Amino acid sequence: MDPTPLLLSYGDSSSVESYRCGAAPAHLIRTGPTVKEKMASVARTTIRYVEDNASHAHSAVPLRSSGFYKDVLREENGESSVLVAGQLTKRCGARNEAWCTVLQLCTTTAPEVEALGAKFCGAVNMAQEQDGIANFLMAMVFANVLDSTTYTKQNICDNTLDDAQLVTRCPLDNGRCIDASIAPHYFVGQLNRLPAELLRQVLLYLDLPSLTCFRRVNRRAMEIADSLPQYAAIVRHCPNIIRAIISIQADAFDCHTLYRILSTTRCSTCERFGDHLYLIDCRRVCYLCFTRRPEYFPLTIGRASSFYSPDKSRQHRAITSRQRLRAANPPRVLSLPGRYCTAWAGEGGNLVQKRLELFDRRAVVRGAGSGHSKVDKTTREPLRFMAIITAPYLFDSGLQVDWGYFCLGCEDEKCEETKHFRIKYTREGMKEHIERYGLVEETPKIPGRYMHVTQV
Incomplete structure (x- = not known):
């Protein structure tokens, strides 16, 4: 399943409407909301989307009447938001496994994304009408990965x-x-x-x-x-x-x-x-x-x-x-x-x-x-x-x-044959770059500096 049809900007209240209209993806920049704020926004957007598609999810309980919905919109702590959203999405009947896996994807670390993604795709493929929802939510996860490993403008x-x-x-x-x-x-x-x-x-x-x-x-x-x-x-x-x-x-x-x-x-x-x-x-x-x-x-x-x-x-x-x-x-x-x-x-x-x-x-x-x-x-x-x-x-x-992305882990690299701070990547190219050189993580000794970390 291709996760790239849509790239959403976090905290955008019109993200669901943008998805429906086929709007162009928003550019991601390094200076944005904190991780907790992003997680909370992911949860809120997920809730809104579940609510708008309640008929597809065969929900037996009207979602708008749920107290959980109001709680998650007020919640500022990202982790608590996701937990509340998880309880709410269990009310979606036969699709609860898919939705709970979605919330795991929104909060998991990068190495676990592939395995959980496979589980998620298997769950949503139970019904053909879930394909659009799958692309929507997988795109959100992919945007989260890009946001933590790339930037779009250089000084x-x-x-x-x-x-x-x-x-x-x-x-x-x-x-x-x-x-x-x-x-x-x-x-x-x-x-x-x-x-x-x-x-x-x-x-x-x-x-x-x-x-x-x-x-x-x-x-x-x-x-x-x-x-x-x-x-x-x-x-x-x-x-x-x-x-x-x-x-x-x-x-x-x-x-x-x-x-x-x-x-x-x-x-x-x-x-x-x-x-x-x-x-x-x-x-x-x-x-x-x-x-x-x-x-x-x-x-x-x-x-x-x-x-x-x-x-x-x-x-x-x-x-x-x-x-x-x-x-x-x-x-x-x-x-x-x-x-x-x-x-x-x-x-x-x-x-x-x-x-x-x-x-x-x-x-x-x-x-x-x-x-x-x-x-x-x-x-x-x-x-x-x-x-x-x-x-x-x-x-x-x-x-x-x-428009392409610069790799945060190559910000100080100058090897033209492999990694260089002036090399830009498409979204697909960035995924291949991470697969080849490893995930991008902040160095513990030098805050604000990032590097590729290969899995042993």
């Missing part, structure tokens, strides 16, 4: 496009209030002759700057563009990627390609989770790759032109290297002014005041067939950060999103 500013004030530079009108009852006054010219399905397919293979220009034509064009499921999913979950693409004029790939890349997880040059996008030609990439590998070090127009030296023959001598570069038309972007490269110890990054035309190194070198070297300062090289933006993993047909 490091990489000064990528994420930090380029994109909301101010490129405001989007997607989602603005439009009265749908009023039909558009204008159509989209001869394109209106095409069936809507065919027109959507055509638009899906436009680059994002062109699709945005089409969307600006009139209200009918806006409606057609916004009806693309792939485009709508990107705008809903990661609008800054759209803003960045428009701002730097990245037109070497289409909307379909962008959505396809966002629906994958792997870095294009290694096996890790690629939590960034290289926007010159739309590739997933992890931090360690885009700061070190040569293919993510873009070329300025001067450096790129040097790869296309003029022919020595008289008839081609008048063609300059820049003209040859333009004719080759490798993927390119126009950078934004600002500060770039990783900032350590409060440093603000390197200030670049002009917009630079940047070309994809791999395409230029492949097209020219020769190479030139340049001093590369990796994490101190601003050019490496000018076309980079954080990217999530879209799944469930774009309905849900996973």
